Amino acid sequence: MISLDETWSALRFKKTDAVKKGGSKAEKQKRPELSKYINYKTKTVKLPEDVKKFLSKDKNAIKSFESLSWSHKREYIEAILDAKLPETRLKRIQKLVHAMSSIKVQKKK
Numbered sequence: 001m002i003s004l005d006e007t008w009s010a011l012r013f014k015k016t017d018a019v020k021k022g023g024s025k026a027e028k029q030k031r032p033e034l035s036k037y038i039n040y041k042t043k044t045v046k047l048p049e050d051v052k053k054f055l056s057k058d059k060n061a062i063k064s065f066e067s068l069s070w071s072h073k074r075e076y077i078e079a080i081l082d083a084k085l086p087e088t089r090l091k092r093i094q095k096l097v098h099a100m101s102s103i104k105v106q107k108k109k
Contacts (some may be wrong), residue, residue, distance in 0.1 A: 034081055038074055045073040050089075051080060054097050061100035 037046045047055065047065075055062045065073065076096050083089035 034078060037077055037081065043070045045070065045077055047077070048080070051077070051093055051096070054093050055100065058097065058101050060103075061097050064100040064103040065096070067103075 037048055039045075055065055065076075068076075080089055080092045080096065083092055
């Protein structure tokens with residue numbers, strides 16, 4: 001507990017060195033591995049080759065993914081790119097393909 005004055009004290013103050021960094025949107029935009037596939041200024045998402053390969057196996061999956069909003073595409077691709085192990089990346093790609101396969105794309109009128 002840190003005493004701020006004779007009346008107030010605090011439990012959760014931390015030194016700046018102890019605070020984790022890298023979780024903010026600004027920090028993610030600086031990461032080169034993300035900026036290769038995600039453009040935050042133009043709000044476009046480019047699929048990594050392995051993701052494109054898995055999605056293109058199912059026509060409905062690729063159509064479903066392309067019908068998503070930019071923010072949903074970005075979240076899926078960020079999750080895949082943030083995987084530290086190849087096994088984790090593969091699992092996340094498989095989850096994406098399964099989720100996109102189960103979505104029915106509505107035709108625009």
